[in-house]
Amino acid sequence: MELIFEKNRKGSPNPYFPKEDPAGSRKAGDVLPKGMLRTEPDDPNKRLALPEMSELEVVRHVLGLCRRQVGIDSTFYPLGSCTMKYNPKINEAVSRWPQFAAMHPLQPDSTAQGTLQVLLELEQGLCHVTGMDAVTLNPMAGAHGEWTGILIIKAYHDSRGDKKRRKILVPTAAHGTNPASAAMCGYEVVAIPGTEDGLVDLKGLEAALGDDVAALMLTNPNTLGLFETDILKIQKMVHDAGGQLYYDGANLNAILGVARPGDMGFDVVHMNLHKTFSTPHGGGGPGAGPVGVKKHLAEFLPVPFVKKTGDRYEMSSDRPKTIGRVGAFYGNSNVYVRAYAYFRTYGRDGLPEVGKHAVLNAAYVLAKLQKTYTRPLKNPCMHEFILQPTKEMLAKGVRTLHLAKRLIDYGYHPPTIYFPLVVNEAMMIEPTETESKATLDQFVVAMEKIAKEALETPELVINAPHSAVVGKVDETKAAKDLDLRFCACE
Amino acid sequence: MLFITFYELRFTQPFDTPFHPESPLMSYIPHTEQERKEMLAVVGAKSLDDLFAHLPKETKCGPLPVPPGLGEMELSAAMLKLAAKNRSAADLACFLGGGAYDHFIPPAVMELISRGELYTAYTPYQPEISQGVLQLIYEYQTMIASLTGCDVANAGLYEGGTALVEAVQMAMRHTGRHARVILDGALHPNYLATVKTGIGALGVEPTIVAPKGYQSDLAALAAKAQEAGEELACVAAGYPNFFGSIEDLGKLAENVHKTGALLVAVGTPFPFGFIKPPGHMGVDIVCGEGQALGVPLQYGGPYVGYIASSKELVRRMPGRLVGKTLDVQGRTCYTLTLQAREQHIRREKATSNICTNTALCAMMAHFYMSCLGIGGLKRAGELAVSKADILRRKLKSLSQTSGGAIKSVPDYPVFHEFVVETRKPAAEVLDALLAKGILGGLDLGRFDAARKNQLLVCVTEKRSLEEIDAYVAAVSGA
Numbered sequence: 026m027e028l029i030f031e032k033n034r035k036g037s038p039n040p041y042f043p044k045e046d047p048a049g050s051r052k053a054g055d056v057l058p059k060g061m062l063r064t065e066p067d068d069p070n071k072r073l074a075l076p077e078m079s080e081l082e083v084v085r086h087v088l089g090l091c092r093r094q095v096g097i098d099s100t101f102y103p104l105g106s107c108t109m110k111y112n113p114k115i116n117e118a119v120s121r122w123p124q125f126a127a128m129h130p131l132q133p134d135s136t137a138q139g140t141l142q143v144l145l146e147l148e149q150g151l152c153h154v155t156g157m158d159a160v161t162l163n164p165m166a167g168a169h170g171e172w173t174g175i176l177i178i179k180a181y182h183d184s185r186g187d188k189k190r191r192k193i194l195v196p197t198a199a200h201g202t203n204p205a206s207a208a209m210c211g212y213e214v215v216a217i218p219g220t221e222d223g224l225v226d227l228k229g230l231e232a233a234l235g236d237d238v239a240a241l242m243l244t245n246p247n248t249l250g251l252f253e254t255d256i257l258k259i260q261k262m263v264h265d266a267g268g269q270l271y272y273d274g275a276n277l278n279a280i281l282g283v284a285r286p287g288d289m290g291f292d293v294v295h296m297n298l299h300k301t302f303s304t305p306h307g308g309g310g311p312g313a314g315p316v317g318v319k320k321h322l323a324e325f326l327p328v329p330f331v332k333k334t335g336d337r338y339e340m341s342s343d344r345p346k347t348i349g350r351v352g353a354f355y356g357n358s359n360v361y362v363r364a365y366a367y368f369r370t371y372g373r374d375g376l377p378e379v380g381k382h383a384v385l386n387a388a389y390v391l392a393k394l395q396k397t398y399t400r401p402l403k404n405p406c407m408h409e410f411i412l413q414p415t416k417e418m419l420a421k422g423v424r425t426l427h428l429a430k431r432l433i434d435y436g437y438h439p440p441t442i443y444f445p446l447v448v449n450e451a452m453m454i455e456p457t458e459t460e461s462k463a464t465l466d467q468f469v470v471a472m473e474k475i476a477k478e479a480l481e482t483p484e485l486v487i488n489a490p491h492s493a494v495v496g497k498v499d500e501t502k503a504a505k506d507l508d509l510r511f512c513a514c515e
Numbered sequence: 516m517l518f519i520t521f522y523e524l525r526f527t528q529p530f531d532t533p534f535h536p537e538s539p540l541m542s543y544i545p546h547t548e549q550e551r552k553e554m555l556a557v558v559g560a561k562s563l564d565d566l567f568a569h570l571p572k573e574t575k576c577g578p579l580p581v582p583p584g585l586g587e588m589e590l591s592a593a594m595l596k597l598a599a600k601n602r603s604a605a606d607l608a609c610f611l612g613g614g615a616y617d618h619f620i621p622p623a624v625m626e627l628i629s630r631g632e633l634y635t636a637y638t639p640y641q642p643e644i645s646q647g648v649l650q651l652i653y654e655y656q657t658m659i660a661s662l663t664g665c666d667v668a669n670a671g672l673y674e675g676g677t678a679l680v681e682a683v684q685m686a687m688r689h690t691g692r693h694a695r696v697i698l699d700g701a702l703h704p705n706y707l708a709t710v711k712t713g714i715g716a717l718g719v720e721p722t723i724v725a726p727k728g729y730q731s732d733l734a735a736l737a738a739k740a741q742e743a744g745e746e747l748a749c750v751a752a753g754y755p756n757f758f759g760s761i762e763d764l765g766k767l768a769e770n771v772h773k774t775g776a777l778l779v780a781v782g783t784p785f786p787f788g789f790i791k792p793p794g795h796m797g798v799d800i801v802c803g804e805g806q807a808l809g810v811p812l813q814y815g816g817p818y819v820g821y822i823a824s825s826k827e828l829v830r831r832m833p834g835r836l837v838g839k840t841l842d843v844q845g846r847t848c849y850t851l852t853l854q855a856r857e858q859h860i861r862r863e864k865a866t867s868n869i870c871t872n873t874a875l876c877a878m879m880a881h882f883y884m885s886c887l888g889i890g891g892l893k894r895a896g897e898l899a900v901s902k903a904d905i906l907r908r909k910l911k912s913l914s915q916t917s918g919g920a921i922k923s924v925p926d927y928p929v930f931h932e933f934v935v936e937t938r939k940p941a942a943e944v945l946d947a948l949l950a951k952g953i954l955g956g957l958d959l960g961r962f963d964a965a966r967k968n969q970l971l972v973c974v975t976e977k978r979s980l981e982e983i984d985a986y987v988a989a990v991s992g993a
Contacts, residue, residue, distance in 0.1 A: 026646070029885055030653050031822050039891045041621055042898060047980055051902035053789065056926040061761060062791050071795060072564035073788060074661035077888040080623050087651070087882065094647025094740040098631025111543055115587050121606035121625065130548070130615050130815030131961075132954055136607070139600035140814050153579045162565035165673040165816060168858070176716055205858035207653040209684075210716045213864040257571055283567055284574045299871065303543075307875030308648040309638035309670070309835065311817030325711070349712035353614055353676035353705040353804065353816025366594060370543075372584030381563040384543045385551070388566060389556040405569045431765055431870040438637075444859075493643035495842040503840035503852040507829065507954060509667045510657040 026093065029076045030511045037077040037087040043121050069513045093494045095438055096308075102466050103390075103451025105409045105441035106200070106248060108278045108300030108383075113370065116303065116363040125362050130354035134339045140358065141338035147365045148315075153377065155277075155294045156287020157317030161326045162356040167275060167349065170295030170314030171206035171242070173327060176348045177293060177318060178240045178269045179210055180325040184346065187267070190239035194268075196225060198248045198445040200275060212239060219447060223249040223402045225259060234266040244273040244287065246280070248406040248445045250387070250453070260290025269293065269322075275302045277458070279384055279408035282377030294318050303366040306466040327351045382458035383408040386465060390456055391470045397476040401448055409455035411448055414479065425450040428433040428475055430497070431489035435471040542587075544850030558817035604812055604954065608675040608982040610906075612932045613757070614675060614703050614975025615815065616783065616807040617894065619977045624809050624882040631884045636793040636877055638835075640852040649849035652837040652874065655881040662787045662884070663801040665823035670835040671877035672869065675804030678820030679751060679781050680713030681833040681867055682802040683721075685824070686749035688866065689831045693719065697739050701726035702781055704962040710751075725783050729758035729934050734827040737770035744774055745764025754793055758971065759932030761790060768797030770945075772778045777828075784821060786831040786930040788889065789896035800824045809883020810876050819876035830856065835874075898976035899931040902983065907933055908975050909987045919991035920944045922968070932973040934959070941970040947993035953986055 027056055046052070054062060065072045076083070096102075102109035120126065146506065148160040164170035175193065182190050193207035197216045204214040215238075218229040224247070236272035241263045242489055245253045263270050272291040278301045286294045298304050299312040306312075318326060328342040328350060340355065371379060391400070391410045399414040414423055429452065441453040456465060479486045490496065546554070551563075560566055567575065585593060609617040629633060632647060639652075641646030652670045659668035672678040679702070687693050697713060698707060698721045710721055722743070724735045731752050740750050750771045755761045764780060771778040779800045782794035785807035787793075793801040805819040808813075824832065830853065858865040887895065897984035911924040914935075922936045922945075937944050941958040948955030960967030972984070 026650065028650070028657075030657065035663035036890065037888060039618060039843070039886065039888060041887065041891055042894045042976060045900045047898070047901055047905065049980075050901035050905055053897040053904075055931070056900050058761070061666035061763065061797075061928070063787070063789055063791050066795065070661075070666055071664050072661060073889055074657055075788075075887070075892060076885050077887045077890065078885075080621065080886055083882065083885045084623060084627065086885070087630070087925075090647035090650055091630050092647070093644075093650070093903050094632040094636060095644045096632045096635030098598055098635045100541055102637065102946060104637055107637055109637060113543055113587075115590060117629070117634075119591070119594045119799060122594075122598050123603050124601045124809040125603075126813055127603035127605040127617075128601055128609050128814040129604050129609060129617065129812045129954065131611055131613050132602075132604075132607075132958055133949065135971045136949070136954075137814065139597040142600065143597055150581055153581055156576065165677070165873075166869070168868040169673060169677070169869045172716075172868055176712070179716070199857035200870075201860070201865070202868050202870050204859050205861075205865040208863035208865075209868050211718060251849055252570055254569055254571065257573060269947055277574075280567075280570075282571055282575070282579060285576050288576060289574045296603055297871075304636045305634045305875070306634040306871070307634050307873070308645075308878065309874030309878060310794045311869040311873040312871035349715070350676065350705055351712055352709055352816075354674070357816035359811075359813035366590060369582070369585050369593060370587070370590055373581045375584040376546055376579060376581075381566065382546060384566045385546075385554055385558065385563060389554045392559070405566070423899040429641075430643065432643070438644060439641055447749040462550040490643050494646055495846055495848040498642040498841045498848055498850045499840045499842065500850055500852070503850050504855075506840075507852070508839040509653070509829070509852075510660050511654070 028511050030074055032078055032086065033076055036077050037309055040319045053129050058328065065302050070515065073293040073512065074513060079463055080187045080489045086258055088348050099481060100436055100438055101460060101468055102438040103456050104438060105442050106275055106453040107441065108455060108457055110303050110457040111459035112303050112305040113367065116366040120359050120362045123352065125359060138338055141331050141340065143362055143365045144358065145333055145338060147368060149366050151296060151315055151317060154316045155296065156242060156285030157294055158320040159316050159323040159326060160317040161330060161363055162315045163327045164295065164314035164316055165295040165352060166310060166312035167204040167295060167314045168206055170274065170316045171202055172353050173208055173351050174295050174316045175207055175210045175272055177325045178271065180348050181269065181322055182239055194233050194238055195243040196243065198447045199242060199244065200248060200273060203273060205244045222404055223251050224253055224255065227255060227258065230262060231257065234262060234268065238266060238268045240269040242271040242273060244276055246276045249402055250409040250491060251402060252408050253409055256289045272444060275300065276340045276408065279380060281380035283380045298360065298364040304360045311357050313357045313364060320383060329355055334465055339485050386456040386458060386460055387394045389466050390454060390469060394472055398471050409453055411486050412452050412454065413450045418479040418482050423479040423483050423486050425452045427489060431475050431486045433490040434492045437468060437471065483507050517721045530931060543941060551603050551626040561584055581973050592597045597823055607952055607954045607976065608985065610708055610956050610974060610986060611954040613971055615812055616973065616975055617812060617977055618807055620809050620811065620883060621886045623886055624879055627882045628875060628879050633878060637768040639851060642848060646848060648874065649837050651878050653668050653839060653849050656837060656938060657878045658881060658884045659821050660823050662784055662792060666794030666826040666853055667829050668821060668823035669832050671872045671874060672820030672834055673873060674816060674818040674820045674821055676709035677821050678802040679706050682779045682800045682822055683710060683714055683749060683751060685828065685831045686779060687799060689828055690748045690776060691748060692748040695743040696721045696744065696748055697750045699731045699736060699752040699756065701731040701758055702751065703757045707783065713806050728927065729925060730762060731756050731761045734922050735768045737767055740771050740774050740776060747774050747776040749777040749779050751781055754782040755932065757785060758934050759929040760927050761930055762928065763796060764793060764798055765796040786896055788892035789902050790930060801829065805880050808880040810879050816843065817873050817876050819873045819880055831866060834872055836871045860930055895976045899974060902976065902978055903931040903933065903974035906983045906986060910935055913987060913991055917991060920957060920993040921990055930973065931975060935970050935972055937968045940967045944970060944990060944993055948989050951985060951989040
């Protein structure tokens with residue numbers, strides 16, 4: 026589709042601002058220092074390139090692009106490790122009320138009692154959900170939470186004069202953010218191998234542990250969708266070696282209301298509320314990555330935080346041993362309004378149903394599909410599972426990428442593919458609890474049809490998608506002939 | 516007792532309310548009892564709890580001590596009660612800026628952002644069905660790059676403070692220098708604090724150069740840079756700075772470049788349609804908070820950090836980038852590119868750990884800039900400058916005559932935000948203003964006790980002459 030810049034109508038008027046200058050005003054050009062006004066240089070790349078068109082033309086441009094885009098609202102989105110559950114509309118509506126959306130982050134606490142109450146109660150609720158003693162809402166996404174959590178662990182070791190711990194252990198199958206976050210905190214990252222069953226290799230862990238290890242970062246259920254059943258042993262090994270145990274909350278949905286990282290012995294937890302608490306993914310954010318810690322780490326949490334004295338809420342930075350600030354204000358507050366609404370919707374009895382039905386849906390789809398596809402791991406399935414193409418499909422040249430793209434022709438968003446990296450041709454499917462049996466059954470039928478096509482008409486699958494607005498995309502060209510912006514000179 | 520918290524509730528409400536799996540309280544879990552039975556049979560489990568039989572029992576929890584769930588009707592009422600305890604910029608006249616700005620946002624922006632295809636989508640890793648978001652981000656990158664006067668911009672970062680941390684680390688990687696970073700003391704204090712946390716983690720302590728009055732001390736920044744010489748990764752200066760000051764950074768850029776280091780400019784991009792953008796002054800990396808471009812105040816987030824640079828630095832850029840390419844049939848299309856910089860490929864060697872950023876807020880900024888266009892953005896800027904100038908002059912003349920609460924209004928070039936010095940603590944002046952329904956600005960004593968008689972005041976295009984007069988009346992009586 027044409028770029029918005031190509032639809033430009035120079036000088037198009039708009040309805041937003043008065044034409045007359047305010048009474049008694051001086052022209053901006055007279056107010057600002059000479060030489061500070063913007064002038065457009067010859068280099069077209071340095072010129073101001075904003076579209077000029079009517080609002081209606083903008084609306085049509087965007088709606089035209091919406092036809093080239095799918096969200097959860099459009100179709101089933103079984104994207105493993107991303108928890109693409111339904112985003113309840115009431116949460117959106119509430120978050121857009123001006124009483125929440127038009128709150129300035131620096132306005133006096135006395136005028137923000139509602140927002141502060143929401144934030145504090147959400148913190149308390151998240152403590153219960155994770156089994157932790159204190160929570161900060163500062164981090165703005167999962168990776169930001171990881172970074173914050175690792176800094177807290179660093180501050181803890183440093184506070185005890187224990188400065189020799191330079192390593193963070195991360196399973197080979199972990200999300201890429203784990204090692205990247207640890208490295209951004211100045212740590213050396215050591216990969217821990219997994220067993221054939223897809224769990225942490227206790228022998229490998231034992232060998233890696235020592236007085237130079239600051240922490241082990243773990244996802245549970247892990248990135249293969251399996252529960253680390255040795256978690257109590259693991260926590261003892263890590264703690265005996267003086268390390269801390271970090272919980273990557275990417276897969277918290279699997280155990281929501283059923284089991285808690287705090288009870289497994291984790292010291293630090295981050296949550297991805299844009300996964301587990303249904304706040305929208307927004308095409309790649311905003312997220313929210315609150316961090317929970319056990320008591321011994323609470324004094325290191327970032328600032329600010331919400332505090333309640335009597336019946337008044339206030340924003341405070343009085344935390345002398347804090348790791349400091351991790352952002353300009355207090356996290357993605359308006360994402361938390363949505364998460365709070367979600368939390369209140371499900372409540373005590375509803376939260377465990379989320380975890381249970383997330384697992385039921387995954388186990389159901391797996392039970393049906395393992396007849397048609399290869400399942401590399403045999404442990405009980407949690408909220409997501411991995412499949413591979415069968416040997417016969419591979420022999421016909423059909424790979425996971427092709428299967429995923431063929432799903433697009435059937436109207437679905439593909440699953441996560443080639444993650445985790447430790448499984449060849451991985452295809453990770455996570456249905457979430459908000460999908461009905463009817464939707465899952467239709468998906469299974471589509472997957473079975475594709476399996477059949479892979480054997481009978483492999484070219485059809487290999488060349489997919491056929492129905493999308495664009496075909497296979499030349500990613501190599503994108504990286505080689507780098508073009509990151511429109512230029513008026515074109 | 517109207518506003519009791521739910522933690523108080525749990526002591527007063529019966530906790531044994533029976534929960535029916537078919538009740539509308541579970542309405543986002545669509546299973547009927549019959550379907551659940553059929554599915555369990557397929558799985559080979561007797562009950563939902565069976566699915567968790569392999570978990571050690573020590574890890575399982577009983578019912579959580581949180582209140583029972585609410586139907587949408589009750590939820591709506593509960594949220595309304597909480598909302599009623601806020602007084603937002605929608606019912607107070609907001610002269611408060613300090614890194615978050617109350618601009619007029621065309622309702623079309625919220626309308627467009629409410630499209631389910633956009634806000635319920637995941638990161639566009641599957642380009643065939645994500646051309647909508649990808650093209651919008653490509654267009655956003657173009658708008659930010661051109662607005663800042665730079666070659667390229669990325670798809671967005673979390674917010675302003677962390678954007679600066681990323682910019683500093685980008686400069687470190689590019690120069691290969693990890694020892695020295697110099698920061699303008701006239702940056703937002705919360706940004707300075709965020710950078711201290713961010714690069715402190717790598718063992719780097721930034722050098723902070725105190726401002727000269729309310730202006731960035733550009734000469735001292737240049738002198739410090741020269742002193743740091745080949746150890747220096749970058750200098751970061753505010754534009755506009757925290758106190759609203761705008762000064763040409765061209766000379767500083769030349770001086771910084773002599774050491775082989777980079778110059779980073781940090782500031783709200785709203786004025787850049789009107790004033791000389793950093794990219795036209797030789798600045799290498801421009802970053803900051805993009806909230807002013809169409810994102811609501813939202814109590815501090817979600818916002819959108821922006822970062823733009825010269826094309827030589829693009830491979831050091833953190834976060835996502837959308838590039839233009841072709842599909843198999845030769846049709847123009849868009850895709851995430853240079854992903855080898857990112858954590859999901861490069862892991863601990865990535866340019867940043869950032870994954871989820873704030874694509875939706877970037878799209879808001881796109882819609883805002885598209886609706887306004889060059890003319891609208893310039894007009895909004897022009898009105899903001901004129902109105903800020905009106906209030907500033909009125910306060911100045913007030914300080915020179917009766918005075919009221921205003922002691923003086925220091926002169927320095929600003930766009931739409933400026934400092935006034937007060938006779939009594941700024942906090943007290945703000946209380947008096949609030950009593951008249953005015954969010955009067957930012958008490959700088961919150962960040963530095965020595966500044967307790969300084970008030971940072973912002974006037975956007977949204978403030979009316981009536982509100983400006985009410986402001987003046989309130990402070991003359993205070």
